[in-house]
Amino acid sequence: xxxxxxxxxxxxxxxxxxxxxxxxxxVRVDSVPEALEAAVAAVIALAVACLAISLPxxxxxxxxxxxxxxxxxxxxxxxxxxxxxxxxxxxxGGLCFLLWSxxxxxxxxxxxxxxxxxxxxxxxPLGVVGALLVGHWTVGIxxxxxxxxxxxxxxxxxxxxxxxxxxxxxxxxxxxLVAIAVLLLAGSGSLFDSVRQIPxxxxxxxxxxxxxxxxxxxxxxxxALAGLAVISAxxxxxDRAFALWQRLSVLAVAGVLLGMxxxxxxxxxxxxxxxxxxxxxxxxLRPDLPSYRRRWLAVLTPFLVIGLVxxxxxxxxxLTRNRFEDSAKPPSxxxxxxxxxxxDTWKQVxxxxxxxxxxxxxxxxxxxxxxxxTRLNDxxxxxxxxxxxxxxNAFVGAFRRGGVFGxxxxVAGVLLxxxxxxxxxxxxxxxxxxxTIGAIAVIPTIMSEDWxxxxxxxxxxxxLLAGEIYVVFRAAPRRVEAEPEPAVSV
Numbered sequence: 355x356x357x358x359x360x361x362x363x364x365x366x367x368x369x370x371x372x373x374x375x376x377x378x379x380x381v382r383v384d385s386v387p388e389a390l391e392a393a394v395a396a397v398i399a400l401a402v403a404c405l406a407i408s409l410p411x412x413x414x415x416x417x418x419x420x421x422x423x424x425x426x427x428x429x430x431x432x433x434x435x436x437x438x439x440x441x442x443x444x445x446x447g448g449l450c451f452l453l454w455s456x457x458x459x460x461x462x463x464x465x466x467x468x469x470x471x472x473x474x475x476x477x478x479p480l481g482v483v484g485a486l487l488v489g490h491w492t493v494g495i496x497x498x499x500x501x502x503x504x505x506x507x508x509x510x511x512x513x514x515x516x517x518x519x520x521x522x523x524x525x526x527x528x529x530x531l532v533a534i535a536v537l538l539l540a541g542s543g544s545l546f547d548s549v550r551q552i553p554x555x556x557x558x559x560x561x562x563x564x565x566x567x568x569x570x571x572x573x574x575x576x577x578a579l580a581g582l583a584v585i586s587a588x589x590x591x592x593d594r595a596f597a598l599w600q601r602l603s604v605l606a607v608a609g610v611l612l613g614m615x616x617x618x619x620x621x622x623x624x625x626x627x628x629x630x631x632x633x634x635x636x637x638x639l640r641p642d643l644p645s646y647r648r649r650w651l652a653v654l655t656p657f658l659v660i661g662l663v664x665x666x667x668x669x670x671x672x673l674t675r676n677r678f679e680d681s682a683k684p685p686s687x688x689x690x691x692x693x694x695x696x697x698d699t700w701k702q703v704x705x706x707x708x709x710x711x712x713x714x715x716x717x718x719x720x721x722x723x724x725x726x727x728t729r730l731n732d733x734x735x736x737x738x739x740x741x742x743x744x745x746x747n748a749f750v751g752a753f754r755r756g757g758v759f760g761x762x763x764x765v766a767g768v769l770l771x772x773x774x775x776x777x778x779x780x781x782x783x784x785x786x787x788x789x790t791i792g793a794i795a796v797i798p799t800i801m802s803e804d805w806x807x808x809x810x811x812x813x814x815x816x817x818l819l820a821g822e823i824y825v826v827f828r829a830a831p832r833r834v835e836a837e838p839e840p841a842v843s844v
Contacts, residue, residue, distance in 0.1 A: 371539065372396045378570070379543040388543070395542035398610070399535045405603050406531035409524055411595065415454050415514055416525025416820065419507050422447030423526075424533035424582070426810040431553050431573040440810065441499075448503040455509035464512055465505070467826055469774060470819035472767025473748070474808030475504050477718065477756030481725065484717025484757060496723035504808060511820050515827045523789075523820035527589040530582050530813050534607065537579065541569035545614060558741055566614035580620025581805055581814045583611035588627050588792040589817060591656070592634070594644040601644070602655075609659040613666045619802045621660065626795035628656035631787075640787035696746045696802060702729045703745060703754050718757040724809070725755040748799075748806040755807070768797070768806070771818070774825055783828070789821035 372393050379385075379392035426443045433439040455461060465471050478501035485494035514522045544550040544566075551569035552559040559567065565576040574582075587608035591601045612620050632653040634640050646652040706727075707715060719725040726742035745751040752764035775793035778784055796818065799805055808815040 368400045371400060375539065375542040382543060388547075391546045392542040395545040396539055398545075399538035399542060401603075402531055402538060402607055403535035405600060405607070406528045406535065408600060409528045409531075409590065409596065411521060411524040412528045413514060413520055413522065413525050415450075415510060416520075416522035417529050418447065418450055419510055419522070419820075420526030420529030420813065420816065421532070422450075422507070423810070423816050424529055424813050427578065427813060428533065428537070428568075428572060428574050430810050431567070431575055432571060434553065435555070444499075444503050444810070448506055451503065451506035451510050455506050455513050457513075458509060461509035461512045462505075464827065465508055467770075468508070468819065468822050469767045469770030469772075470806070470808075470815060470822050471508055472763050472770060473752070473806045474767075474812060474815045474819065475501070475508065476763035476767065477752050477760040477807070478504060480756040480760050480763070481718045481720070484713055485720040487713035487717065488711065488720050490720045493720055493723050500723065507816070508819060508823070511823045512827060515824050519829045521786075521821070521824045521828075523589055523817050523824065526813070526817050526820050527586050530586045530817070531604075531607070533574075533813075534579070534582060534586070534611065537568040537572060537574055540572035541566060544569055565616045566611075575811070576615035577617045577619055577803060578811050580612050580615040580617030581623065581799075581803065583608040583615075584620055584623045584627065585792065585814045585817045587624070588795065589788055589821075592631050592643055592788045592791060593786070594642055598644075605656060605659050609663055612660075612663045616667055619799055621663065622802075623795055623799050624656070624660055624663075626798055627791050628660060630791040630794055631656060634787050634791070640784060640790070643787045694746075698729055699727050699743050699745060700747060700750050702727050703750055707753070707757075714757060716757045716759055718753075718755045718760050725751075727754065744804050746802055746804060748804050751804045751807045764806075768800075771822065772797075774822055779825075785825045786821065789818070789825055792818055792821065 375396035376389040376393040380389035422443060426440055426447075429440045429443060465475075478497055482494050482497045482501060485491070485497060511522045514520055538545065541551060549563050550566055551573075552563055552567050553573045562576065566579070567573045567576060568579075587604045590596050590604040593601075608624065612624060635643055635646070635649055635653050644652070706719060710719065714720055722742070724744075727745060728742060745754050749761065749764055753761040756763060771793050775785055775790045796806060796814065805812070805814040806818075808819075
């Protein structure tokens with residue numbers, strides 16, 4: 355009876371949200387067709403939320419860890435000029451992490467065994483040293499706070515695995531899907547439009563109004579949003595622990611978000627994952643993969659989703675166009691235009707490094723806590739304030755934030771990540787299929803995204819970190835010894 359009552363309350367809340375989305379859109383644009391589109395988008399958002407809460411194996415602590423990171427990521431774009439909200443979320447999460455991560459010393463001793471810790475955490479303490487050496491005390495304190503939060507998050511994941519042999523990546527994937535649902539609901543009014551709502555006051559966002567960001571004050575950068583969709587699909591779709599409808603649904607979610615976000619890096623990530631899934635499925639290289647009657651159909655399904663996204667994106671002229679062609683000061687070369695200005699950013703990183711002192715050369719740029727990059731041809735108005743840019747390249751980002759030592763730590767982390775993805779443990783335990791797929795498929799994205807660096811937009815990194823921690827620290831399966839047969843009486 356309690357279950358029935360909960361279902362009725364849930365259905366009522368869902369109906370209210372769908373109607374509210376339609377009403378808000380009608381009030382905003384005075385159009386019945388637009389209101390109906392908003393209602394359909396709200397239904398999709400609620401379906402994604404239902405998918406998230408249906409995932410078996412979710413723990414409250416892993417969901418809080420994932421929720422902290424995705425909430426901070428959303429606020430990074432929603433409250434850019436009000437960082438107090440971002441710090442508030444991180445502080446609340448950090449307090450929970452502090453309580454849940456004991457024993458701290460044991461966890462700290464184990465953390466260097468994890469490759470993702472070297473790619474996404476090591477540059478923070480290095481950056482602290484660099485900032486203190488050049489006397490930038492505020493930057494050093496901020497970086498120390500970042501380092502503490504990310505280290506504690508990793509220690510919580512280790513504690514979850516050590517305490518109950520549970521895979522914390524499931525709860526993180528659930529939190530990611532909830533965040534996607536929130537963004538879809540908030541942006542329901544413009545999900546199907548050619549011109550979409552964007553964060554106010556963002557010059558770069560003005561050039562990407564054809565990409566889905568969310569809406570109504572809740573935003574997420576489209577490339578990062580595509581990364582969330584793909585990593586959630588990688589976590590759920592190849593795992594036999596989930597029902598068929600859950601595995602297919604998460605693929606559909608990834609397809610919708612890839613199309614609406616128009617992310618080329620997201621497509622590369624998804625294509626790499628599809629290729630690896632096909633290889634593992636055809637040759638039955640992992641026992642935790644679902645058993646399929648028609649393996650070829652299981653192999654082709656992700657490619658079908660990707661193909662539909664490519665056809666949709668190319669038909670609308672979005673996939674190959676120069677996104678900064680209408681900016682006040684466009685990128686300086688064809689290569690920069692094709693990479694949406696990334697090569698200009700990387701050149702600026704090198705110029706800044708050459709002009710830096712020894713401390714910043716070794717330990718990273720110390721002018722801002724996140725070592726952001728500024729350049730003149732950033733797409734913003736010529737006389738306007740300069741945009742604070744990420745490096746959009748994980749290796750360059752590690753070099754920027756941690757200097758020479760940060761770059762070396764990143765390379766070591768990637769090698770360790772791949773080692774864990776491809777090798778059996780000493781006790782014969784294989785890494786989970788989904789994690790092998792994710793850890794290898796994310797490598798090409800190093801060239802165009804900071805995903806392996808973590809940070810407040812670090813849900814992709816966090817999911818892989820959780821999976822690697824489970825791979826490295828999970829208990830070996832118990833061996834079942836056969837009972838001796840009774841002696842034969844003569």
